[in-house]
Amino acid sequence: MIAGGVAVVVADDLDGRLATARPPATIRTPLPSALRVHLALITVSLLFGANYVFTKRILADVSPAAWVLFRIAGAMIVMVPLALAMRRGAPFPRPPLLWLLGIASFFGVVGNQVLFTEGIARTTPEHSAVINACIPTWTLLVAVLAGQERLGWRRVLAIAIALLGVQYLLGIDKLLAGTTSPTAPDERGATLLGDLLTLSNGISFAIHLVLMRRIGRDLHPQLATAIMFVWATAMISLWSGPQLLPGDVDAVLTPPVVWLALYAIVFATVLTYLLNTWALRHTHSSQVAIYINLQPLVAAALNTALGAPLPTHRFFVALALVGTGLWLQTTARDR
Secondary structure (H helix, E strand, O other), X not given: OOOOOOOOOOOOOOOOOXXXXXXXXXXXXXXXXXXXXXXXXXXXXXXXXXXXXXXXXXXXXXXXXXXXXXXXXXXXXXXXHHHHHHXXXXXXXXXXXXXXXXXXXXXXXXXXXXXXXXXXXXOOHHHHHHHHOOHHHHHHHHHHHOOOOOOOHHHHHHHHXXXXXXXXXXXXXXXXXXXXXXXXXXXXXXXXXHHHHHHHHHXXXXXXXXXXXXXXXXXXXXXXXXXXXXXXXXXXXXXXXXHOOHHHHHXXXXXXXXXXXXXXXXXXXXXXXXXXXHHXXXXXXXXXXXXXXXXXXXXXXHHHHOOOOOOOHXXXXXXXXXXXXXXXXXXXXXX
């Protein structure tokens, strides 16, 4: 799944933005060209980058609780028949695995999307995109704690640099110096809560990836994803239902919000999931990490084009540090 988008996939590669389980043995087909793989990853980054901006605009008219429910339920309606059509005789998971998929759904869809949506409602699209670019770093840390990965000096350095980038974006230096006022709208304190919620959404998704790496190797990717969306719709309904207002339904069905909502469900959820699932079978996580860093740039460019002020220098410094950390992390894994 996506922490800025919401593509839930079965993890098999902890350094990628998204990863898929190794598919069952099938008839070998010709490998796609490198150009097609790169175009798929660029498309995913463009769709995700734009989704940060469009989600922010949706939340100007629809409450975060309502939008989380609308998005997940809408994606489920599309994903379930799609998974059944692509199942091709894959066995349905047994009850114990269904419960584990429910736990994975809680971290990968419910916690991820609730925290992401509540976070971006309180911060900027650019900040949200930069912080979510650290998901491979959070995933590595969780995997180390779970005993799935080991830390070498390059990985330790990579994590330190990426964390430094996030801390600089959050304005930790100003907080420590006592120069940030939480009540001043033009100061870092105005977006700090949203940034911290976004960071928590990334950690939640990292836990999901590590869990799916353990239980998802023999699962059919599309079927497992559909099951997690069903679980998520049920769980999020319990959280969002009491907060849902009649005005939220009217707002999400009114142009231009309805068009942004359809974009988020069809393009930033379903299409990105399919493209990631396909591309990651034919490339390495180091390439994925490079394209992750396009998403904050896309979000910043689109948000500025739509009238938002240019990001401050903190955005670009943080992006450079996070990108450097991701590069060190993926090259360390390759060696």
